[in-house]
Amino acid sequence: MRVLPVVLLLAALPAFAQSGPSASDPAASSDAQTCAFAGPVMEDVWDEFEEQALNAGCALRTGLGVKTGFCAAAHFTTGLSSSLVGWWNSAVGNSWATIGPRRLTPEVQSGTIQGQTARTFVGVAPVFSRTTVTVDKEGGQAPTEVTVCAYDRDGRSEVIARRSFARGRNTDPGPERLDVTGANGRMIAVNINGNPTNPLNRFEYEISYSTEPVRWDYPATGFADLHLHQAADLAQGSGWYWGSHAVDANAAEICDHTTLTGAVVDQLIPIGTNPSQHAVPVSVDLGAERIDHGSGPRDFSTWPSHEEIAHQQVHRNWLRAAHRNGLNLAVVSIVHNQPLCRMVRELHPHIANQQCEDGASIERQLEALLDFDEANDWYEIAVHPWHARKIIHEGKLAVVLSIESSNMFPASEGPLDTQLGDVYSRGVRSLQLAHEVDSRFAGAAPHMKVPFEVFQALRYPTTALSSLVDGEAGFGGFNYESGCSSNDPECKNSIGLKPQGHELVQRMVSRNMIVDVSHMSEQAVRDLHGVMVGQYDEYPFYASHSRFKPLLDAETQAKQREFVTTDEQIGFFLDVGGMVGVRTGNNAILSAPNRSGASGPAVANDCDGSAKSFAQLIDYADQRGLPIAYGTDLNGNIHQTGPRTGDDACPREGPDADAFSFLGTAPAAGTARRPAVSRTPVRAGTSRPSVSRPSTSRPSVSRPGTARPQVTARPAQAGAIQPGSTAASREAAARGIAHVGLLPGFHQDLKVLNTPGTDRLDQSAENFIRMWERTYDRSVQLLGAPALGTPQIQRGPARVIRRGTIRRN
Numbered sequence: 001m002r003v004l005p006v007v008l009l010l011a012a013l014p015a016f017a018q019s020g021p022s023a024s025d026p027a028a029s030s031d032a033q034t035c036a037f038a039g040p041v042m043e044d045v046w047d048e049f050e051e052q053a054l055n056a057g058c059a060l061r062t063g064l065g066v067k068t069g070f071c072a073a074a075h076f077t078t079g080l081s082s083s084l085v086g087w088w089n090s091a092v093g094n095s096w097a098t099i100g101p102r103r104l105t106p107e108v109q110s111g112t113i114q115g116q117t118a119r120t121f122v123g124v125a126p127v128f129s130r131t132t133v134t135v136d137k138e139g140g141q142a143p144t145e146v147t148v149c150a151y152d153r154d155g156r157s158e159v160i161a162r163r164s165f166a167r168g169r170n171t172d173p174g175p176e177r178l179d180v181t182g183a184n185g186r187m188i189a190v191n192i193n194g195n196p197t198n199p200l201n202r203f204e205y206e207i208s209y210s211t212e213p214v215r216w217d218y219p220a221t222g223f224a225d226l227h228l229h230q231a232a233d234l235a236q237g238s239g240w241y242w243g244s245h246a247v248d249a250n251a252a253e254i255c256d257h258t259t260l261t262g263a264v265v266d267q268l269i270p271i272g273t274n275p276s277q278h279a280v281p282v283s284v285d286l287g288a289e290r291i292d293h294g295s296g297p298r299d300f301s302t303w304p305s306h307e308e309i310a311h312q313q314v315h316r317n318w319l320r321a322a323h324r325n326g327l328n329l330a331v332v333s334i335v336h337n338q339p340l341c342r343m344v345r346e347l348h349p350h351i352a353n354q355q356c357e358d359g360a361s362i363e364r365q366l367e368a369l370l371d372f373d374e375a376n377d378w379y380e381i382a383v384h385p386w387h388a389r390k391i392i393h394e395g396k397l398a399v400v401l402s403i404e405s406s407n408m409f410p411a412s413e414g415p416l417d418t419q420l421g422d423v424y425s426r427g428v429r430s431l432q433l434a435h436e437v438d439s440r441f442a443g444a445a446p447h448m449k450v451p452f453e454v455f456q457a458l459r460y461p462t463t464a465l466s467s468l469v470d471g472e473a474g475f476g477g478f479n480y481e482s483g484c485s486s487n488d489p490e491c492k493n494s495i496g497l498k499p500q501g502h503e504l505v506q507r508m509v510s511r512n513m514i515v516d517v518s519h520m521s522e523q524a525v526r527d528l529h530g531v532m533v534g535q536y537d538e539y540p541f542y543a544s545h546s547r548f549k550p551l552l553d554a555e556t557q558a559k560q561r562e563f564v565t566t567d568e569q570i571g572f573f574l575d576v577g578g579m580v581g582v583r584t585g586n587n588a589i590l591s592a593p594n595r596s597g598a599s600g601p602a603v604a605n606d607c608d609g610s611a612k613s614f615a616q617l618i619d620y621a622d623q624r625g626l627p628i629a630y631g632t633d634l635n636g637n638i639h640q641t642g643p644r645t646g647d648d649a650c651p652r653e654g655p656d657a658d659a660f661s662f663l664g665t666a667p668a669a670g671t672a673r674r675p676a677v678s679r680t681p682v683r684a685g686t687s688r689p690s691v692s693r694p695s696t697s698r699p700s701v702s703r704p705g706t707a708r709p710q711v712t713a714r715p716a717q718a719g720a721i722q723p724g725s726t727a728a729s730r731e732a733a734a735r736g737i738a739h740v741g742l743l744p745g746f747h748q749d750l751k752v753l754n755t756p757g758t759d760r761l762d763q764s765a766e767n768f769i770r771m772w773e774r775t776y777d778r779s780v781q782l783l784g785a786p787a788l789g790t791p792q793i794q795r796g797p798a799r800v801i802r803r804g805t806i807r808r809n
Contacts, residue, residue: 035149035157037120038189041101042151044789045187047126048087049080054425056080057512060383061425065153069185072128072223073386074213075776084124104190108208110138113192115199121190121207127183131211133161133190142194142201143167150186160188165203170237215304216386222328223747224629224764226581227518227545230332230738231316231365232635237354237446238364239344241635243312245319246372249300249739304641304734306586306712307651313634318741320378320503323397325728325744329388329765330397331516331544331581332369333637334428335404336361338438339455366426369401381427384512385772392765400768402430402516402544409504411728416500416517420507429772431508432516432544433501434524438478441504442528443495443521445562446478452473453478489558496523505531512775515541518581518631520563522569529572540576540771543569545583545631548620551590570626577774579767581631582617584746586642588652592619595756603753608652610644611733611746615755622757627771629764630747634740642736651736690809726750 050066053059055077057069070081084791088103102109104121113119127150135146148161160183194203233241243252304311341356355361373381382388382398391398408431409419434444437455484491497505499722504530508515517525532539549557549564557564565580573580586609591601603615621628634640642651725733728745729752737746751757760767 029709030148031159032157032243034147034159035151035189037118037147037191038101038122038149038151039155040159040509041120041122042187042189043510044091045153047150047155048084049125049187052080052083052087056083057384057422057424057429059425060381060427062374063367064374069128070383070387071385072125072214073390074218075384077125077128077211077213078144079598081125088499088590092793101189103409104133104188104207104209106208106210108206110204110206112726113142113144113194115142116194118191118193119205121192123188123209125187126185127188127211129212129214131183131188131209134207135163135190135192136206137165137203138206139167139204140202142198142649143521144203144205145193145195146630147193148188149191150183150188152186154246167201170255179525188662216390216393218389220328220389220392220398220766221391222326222765223761224329224581224768225327225632225634225740225743225782226579226629226764226768227583227631227633227636228314228330228332228543229335229633229635230319231332231368232314232335233312234364235335235361236337236341236344237348237352237356237361239348240340240800241310241312243315245312245314246316247366248317249312249315250317252312257475268590273766304737306642306738308738309639313640313739314741316372316376318739319397320376321741322415322743323378326747327740327743328398329400329768331400331402331430331768333402333432333544334362334365334369336365336407337405337455337722338407355743357410358405359410361415362403362405362408362423363446366401366423366428366699369399370426373399378499383427383429385769385776388769388772398765399686400430400772401428403428404432404435404442404516404519406435406437408439411440416503417507420504420511424511426514429439429512430514430516430544431504432499432518433504433520433528435519436495438495441499441501442497443479445519445521445564446493447561447563448559475580480714482728489561492523493521493562494523495521497527502531509536510540512772514772515539516543516544517569518543519563522566523613524567525572529575532576537777538576538579540774542573542580542768542771543631544577544581545633545636546580547583547585547589548605548617551592551616551620553588553590556587562750566809570624574624577771579627579764579771580621580627582614582621583631584614584641586651586736587613589613589616592616593623602756607644607650609642610650610736611641611749611753612644614641615750615753616667618750618755618757620760622760626760627764627767628757628760629768630743630761632737632740634737640737643734644749645730645733650733722752723747 050059050068053068053071053076054061054066056071056076058068058073058076058080060067060070068294071077085103086394087403101120101122104123109121111119120663133148136213137144144165146163146165147159149157150160151157189206192203192205192207194201210287229235233244235241241250326552336358338356338358341354341361345354353490369381375380378392378396379399382391388398388400403423409416413419433439433442436444438444478493479495480491481494501524505515515528517528520528532541543565546563546565547560548570549560549566549605552560552564568717570580572578588608589605592615595602596601601616601617605612605616607613618628632640639651643649724746728742729748730745732742732745732749733752735742737743747758747761750761
């Protein structure tokens with residue numbers, strides 16, 4: 001018996017690279033003719049594989065086609081091969097497969113060809129690793145030729161192996177091997193072609209193949225930012241944030257506004273040399289926030305400020321600098337706020353035709369991020385956790401796409417699963433179920449009465465009117481608990497996870513997507529925890545950007561209300577293996593509990609709104625064993641953590657200062673900064689808080705201490721060199737987080753301060769990926785979740801959220 005293994009040794013090529021001779025090459029024409037035996041089959045095979053790969057979550061639909069190379073990971077190869085078997089078996093009933101091709105399988109298949117006949121075997125998934133096709137001659141005397149061809153998605157083909165069996169009963173010992181390169185990412189087919197002089201001669205064979213699994217189990221180094229609005233310049237009708245994320249800062253067009261001084265109306269209406277740029281106050285210094293426009297070139301040494309809320313903080317070169325210095329994973333959040341968009345549109349004639357539906361904004365940003373991925377070889381959108389490991393291993397920034405929106409997937413735009421499947425096929429792997437106002441899926445976390453209580457009332461006017469009729473104090477659009485007033489910061493939104501929210505969660509679980517609970521009401525988070533623990537076997541969820549409620553003083557708690565992480569919720573995250581992105585910002589923070597034997601906090605809390613404040617949050621998480629990352633919310637209309645050295649050090653944010661304070665009461669321009677306050681530590685306790693199963697009762701609230709003496713902050717001098725500091729950490733200490741490029745320096749500055757828990761930040765990329773990997777443990781077997789390969793999205797490139805006509809809301 002003669003054994004002929006054909007070994008395909010694949011070159012280290014990109015999984016979707018085209019290889020082989022060009023179409024104009026005579027060799028290419030010859031190969032095309034030789035490989036025509038499987039040509040009619042391959043288009044159908046590729047179509048089905050792409051759709052099943054998209055459903056399985058290992059492919060990415062882009063404007064250039066579907067990228068399937070991410071399916072090389074061992075987790076997907078077996079499942080996809082199995083799911084394609086069913087499709088193949090159904091296809092052979094009434095199509096091309098009935099008259100010839102058979103599926104190439106790992107199991108041995110035997111057969112006989114006689115005379116001048118042939119048998120074709122087709123692989124139903126691309127080859128991604130070393131693959132061996134073995135043909136055994138079992139009997140017969142017919143001379144036979146075995147040809148192995150590789151097929152690109154675009155229809156090109158190439159002969160990659162060929163071997164002949166001579167006439168007669170060959171008894172040569174041992175196998176013959178042929179090493180071939182270039183099949184990576186392409187389909188293969190094998191043709192066994194008889195060519196006897198005697199038509200009665202037969203060739204009896206056995207054929208099978210084996211492939212080595214591809215394992216992307218690389219450790220993930222570096223830290224993560226779980227909430228970054230990279231493309232916010234395209235949100236809110238493209239009229240709020242100035243400066244393109246797709247260009248370097250020094251290549252961005254200068255924002256050139258001149259200012260009329262005087263009334264508030266001058267601050268709200270863009271008046272100046274170029275009023276068509278963006279709808280923000282044209283030059284404002286309200287004490288707690290600053291929006292500087294100016295004109296002429298900038299050196300970026302002092303601009304933008306950490307207080308900026310209207311100019312790009314994630315220019316391309318800044319993001320790349322952050323990556324080069326330690327940021328290895330970023331959850332890039334596509335964001336939209338419909339009421340804000342409408343306000344911006346009214347202020348700016350040049351965007352009067354921009355759509356303000358969430359779907360249109362999501363589409364703009366998603367397409368831009370896919371384009372950014374194509375244009376920048378250091379940046380790559382991750383479609384599954386093993387892909388993220390591979391990206392980081394190759395020295396790139398792993399990007400996980402998420403959506404933050406209160407009106408995504410409206411019923412008017414079609415079935416929920418179709419809309420979800422569309423964004424999923426283009427890389428979205430995380431969602432927030434609510435944003436600033438209640439959504440069709442969940443209740444939102446009330447915070448900042450102006451403007452978000454107003455936005456809620458505009459969306460749900462019946463609820464707001466009912467609260468006024470009932471004599472409730474204040475203007476409330478949220479469904480507060482019975483007997484509560486919107487003016488009481490301890491009143492909770494009674495809306496939890498809605499029926500449509502349960503459906504969305506089930507469909508996310510079936511796709512291994514992760515729920516981000518940021519901005520969800522406390523009741524909604526409680527409901528979600530009950531679902532994930534009780535129905536989905538502790539399926540993980542996370543908060544991308546939040547602060548810990550026990551470390552917020554009474555003023556800040558009154559402002560943030562439910563947009564916080566409570567000790568109860570920390571228990572939830574620990575239950576399911578989740579994590580929290582700790583939100584940066586220039587808020588005053590209470591001191592973390594003293595550690596055993598210590599007489600004070602690990603980091604002196606004497607500079608409000610700076611790294612010293614943020615260090616208290618990191619220390620608090622560390623004492624509770626909570627996995628954490630950064631949750632910067634850059635480009636999120638918020639003030640960032642400020643400097644701890646220099647003239648602008650310790651920029652405590654007052655209770656009335658927020659990203660939209662120019663819409664309401666705010667300190668007059670030039671108001672002095674509030675002095676820092678001695679931060680009384682909250683009650684110490686390092687044990688994990690006890691967590692009960694979800695209930696309707698409201699958890700007890702840790703309240704801060706009462707009045708504390710005011711003291712004057714004593715920031716470190718800018719010229720003082722502290723042990724462990726670097727040029728980057730000193731710049732961050734002097735500027736805060738003015739843009740994403742300063743985040744690695746800020747990270748180092750926390751280490752300069754000897755902040756407990758920075759090792760958790762160092763491990764945050766790895767911990768996020770581990771959390772994501774856990775979604776694959778059980779999800780496809782849960783509660784009727786569609787099995788791997790079950791069609792979930794419409795075939796073809798249609799975009800279900802793209803609107804064909806421009807219209808105003």
